[in-house]
Amino acid sequence: MFDLDGTLVSSLAAIERHTVRWARRVGARPDEVLARSHGRRDTEFIPLVAPWADAEEEFRWLHRLSVEDTEGIAPLPGVRGLLAALDADRWAIVTSAAREVALSRLAAAGLPRPVHLVCAEDVERGKPDPEGFLRGAALLGVPPGSCLAVEDSAAGVAAARAAGARVLGVGEAARPPDRGAHLADVVVRPGPDGALRVSTARSGTRSVAR
Structure with a gap:
């Protein structure tokens, strides 16, 4: 049983690019978000690091960016x-x-x-x-x-x-x-x-x- 990101595919640069962009969007600290999100589902780390944000709306935004931006993978x-x-x-x-x-x-x-x-x-x-x-x-x-x-x-x-x-x-x-x-x-x-x-x-x- 394989994990995907960082195990089968080199996607760290893309994930960090998406996560930093999202963190700035919601006013969270990018370094803290990166540290607490690795290996976790978006639906779980979003409310963890940005409890003031609309979790469903932010998940949809980050999900679409993750699907569409595959540069460097x-x-x-x-x-x-x-x-x-x-x-x-x-x-x-x-x-x-x-x-x-x-x-x-x-x-x-x-x-x-x-x-x-x-x-x-x-x-x-x-x-x-x-x-x-x-x-x-x-x-x-x-x-x-x-x-x-x-x-x-x-x-x-x-x-x-x-x-x-x-x-x-x-x-x-x-x-x-x-x-x-x-x-x-x-x-x-x-x-x-x-x-x-x-x-x-x-x-x-x-x-x-x-």
């Missing part, structure tokens, strides 16, 4: 090859982005639309709540403990662990010595028992997911 290193190596029904995306936003970013990055996709509208509680990863495991038809979650944010890692999934952190969520690593450093090999063995170039075998 690209696949992260190693992503195309890794997804191509996986059977389409054996992986899922679990993202805090709205479905329209997620599909827009996947298209901009030239990545395949997944068979299994869990977005902001599909859960009542976003990350760090485990609901999204529990739903992703259910779509895959396996227990959460048999899944590997790949995440780049603290909220996402917390959500995956709470769901009972094994976790591989990338980017800032990776533990030393893998800090800053992305999926170019990850290799997936099928085992004789039908499990997928996941290893990193720097740390050796890390996790197994059936």
